[in-house]
Amino acid sequence: MVTVKINDLEFKKFIPASKLEAKIAELAHKINEDYKGKTPVFLPILNGSFMFASDLIKEIRIDCRISFVKTSSYAGTSSTGQLKTLIGHEESLFNQHIIIVEDIVDSGLTLDKILTELRDRGAKSVEAVSLLRKKPAREKNIEVKYVGFDLEDEFVLGYGLDYDGLGRNYKDIYKAFSPK
Numbered sequence: 001m002v003t004v005k006i007n008d009l010e011f012k013k014f015i016p017a018s019k020l021e022a023k024i025a026e027l028a029h030k031i032n033e034d035y036k037g038k039t040p041v042f043l044p045i046l047n048g049s050f051m052f053a054s055d056l057i058k059e060i061r062i063d064c065r066i067s068f069v070k071t072s073s074y075a076g077t078s079s080t081g082q083l084k085t086l087i088g089h090e091e092s093l094f095n096q097h098i099i100i101v102e103d104i105v106d107s108g109l110t111l112d113k114i115l116t117e118l119r120d121r122g123a124k125s126v127e128a129v130s131l132l133r134k135k136p137a138r139e140k141n142i143e144v145k146y147v148g149f150d151l152e153d154e155f156v157l158g159y160g161l162d163y164d165g166l167g168r169n170y171k172d173i174y175k176a177f178s179p180k
């Protein structure tokens with residue numbers, strides 16, 4: 001078993017890079033089909049989605065634009081429940097087809113806030129693609145049109161996702177476990 005230790009927690013390999021790559025190709029294929037002739041704007045939510053957004057957008061074959069938003073609602077392994085939009089979207093997203101790019105949807109608080117804000121600003125359409133979706137988001141029926149992998153309520157890191165700032169550089173996704 002491949003494991004890593006960060007501060008007080010142990011993590012084991014969960015989704016290998018090869019599986020991520022295959023799933024991302026599938027997601028990109030669907031987006032390429034659905035947005036033909038539409039020139040969407042991809043809106044990756046930093047920091048966590050930087051690797052996913054990069055790999056996904058490399059597989060996009062239609063004309064598109066890219067703009068970034070930065071938010072934070074996590075401290076350690078749980079949501080603080082308070083969302084701060086740290087860097088806004090400067091360009092006008094009015095009348096644009098927007099695709100929000102998320103690493104993971106957990107409580108759905110982040111995504112819900114961004115979806116509402118963009119719709120209020122007059123976007124033509126707003127959808128979301130998330131590499132991962134946790135159980136609370138499914139239970140609350142948070143709108144995510146494109147989902148890579150559904151997870152239980154478990155803490156993961158790697159492939160852009162961090163634990164207190166560490167682990168974003170791993171190319172595979174790991175999940176926290178308690179060693180016996």
Ligand code: 5GP
Nearest residue numbers: 048079105106107108109110155156161162
């Ligand atoms: P939500 O607002 O849906 O509760 O949380 C969304 C954000 O919390 C994600 O974009 C991500 O940055 C962070 N997050 C949620 N679950 C996890 C997790 O299991 N691991 C890590 N590293 N971050 C998470």
